[in-house]
Every structure is written in structure tokens, then in C-alpha cells.
Amino acid sequence: MLSIGLNHYLLLSAFLFATGACGVFINHKNITAMLLSVELMLVSVSLNLVAFSCFHNDLTGQVFAVFILVAAVAEAVVGIAVFIIYFLNHKSIEAENMSGLKG
């Protein structure tokens, strides 16, 4: 077995990011699954930053991973609140029907 280098972590994080991007397209009718896919992408980005910070001996990457965590949580919480409000007003959150502002 080879020793684990930076490339392994970058490949893993690239795979997770691609899976998240893939999930946004595959679940384009299910808005909660889209939210989960976006979370997956954010986690993969913070894995990328932490891997760089570890292999370059620079703590800045971990600091920015902390900021990414904060931004991800704030975004997702506001998203969930909007979904719940939308569900209470329209009795469904199917993404296909969310075209009221199309004009």
C-alpha cells in the first residue's frame, strides 16, 4: 500500500464534489435532496482546504474551513425556513411548481 499524500485527499474531495454536483442535477425535482447535495459539496471543499493546510503546514486553510462551516450552516438554516414557509403556504414543496415569479 502506498503512503497517503496530498493527491489522495484531493481526489477524494474531487469525487465528493462531483457527486454533489451530480446530485443537484439528478434530484432536480426534489428540493431537499438538492440542499443535501449542496451540503455534500461544501464538506468536500472544506476537506480540500484542510488537506492543503495540513500538507503545506499552514493553518490558514483550517481557518477558512471554519468560515465555510459557518456559511454552510447559515445558508442551510435559512433554506430550511424558506422551505417550511413555502410548504405552509402552498401545501407542497415540489420544485416544479415553484414558478410563481416566472411572469
Add this chain to the structure above:
Amino acid sequence: MNEALVFYVLATFSIISAVMVVFSCAVNSVLFLIMVFISVSGLFLLLGAEFLAMMLLIIYAGAFAVLLLMLPLMLNIKETYQHTAVKCSAFGVTVGLLLFSCLAFVLKVKPQRLENDVSLAVANNVKALGEVLYTDYAYLFQLCGMVLFVAIVGVIMLMIRNGMEIKEHKIAGQIIRSADEIELKQLTDGEK
């Protein structure tokens, strides 16, 4: 050797659960997302970022994922759109593969270690991170607090429903145009 074994086990777990997040239904996909969080926090431990690993476990897997788990329970989503069209799946997989093959070009680059011993100077990862976070990035850290505060205020404003006007789209008001904003023009043949 041991480190490599732990890495491969955690990486396999995270890859399998990430694929299952995309391809399984509402509650299961949240549970698989929690699995991804747990294995990624194991990878953080392997990398030596102990503070971030614990933060990921406590905030993401502990609090946030439970919130996400309550979403399908509260919303009573009907499982009608589980099997999306094959065309959309094929498009999504193609996008994912293209993105992955672009990102996988990192293998071409030979990474070199930079001689920048910040994190090795202090034995404790939490202490080192705190020293950087509260000095160099103090303003950004305060801004993070502001972001969370604004998110809290926004969520509360959205959720207040009794005694206040319900927040909802007034679609007619948003797409209506008054008569003086619209101008009728007679097009000549060249402009048509």
C-alpha cells in the same frame, strides 16, 4: 501503513455514503449524509485538524443533520418524484464525470511541501487555530458572528405567523406593470 489503511477505509465509507445520498430517498439520504460527515471528520483527525473534526461532529452530525432529518418529517413529502427520468440521471452523471475528470487533473501536479512551520510550532491544534483565528482573522471571525446573527433574525422573521401579516409572494404585485411603464411601438418590417 496503518494510516493508509485508515484513510482507505474512511474514504470508501465516504464515497459509498456520498453516492447513496444522491440515489436514495428522503430520510435515508439524510442518514447517509451523517455518515459522510462522520467519515470526513475521521479524515480530519487523520490530517491532524482535531478542532475541525470535533466541530464537524458536534455541529454538523450532531445538530445540523438532526435539523435536516426533521425536514422530511415536518413537511410530509410525498414520495412521488423518487424515480426521476433516466434522461435527467444520465445528464447528471455526465456532468459529475466531466467535473471529476477536470478536478482529477491535480494528479498531474507534483505537490511540494512548503517550509512554513506554523502549525508544527505549537503542539496543540486547537491552541494554534485559536491564536491565528483571534489575531489575524479577528474581523472575519466577528463577521461570521454577524452572518449567524442575521440568519437567526431572518429565520425568526420568516417564522412569525400569528398577529402579523403572513410572508408570502404577492405575485400579481410583483409582475404587474402600470400603464405608464409600458410603451406600445409600431414595428417596421426591418425591426420584426
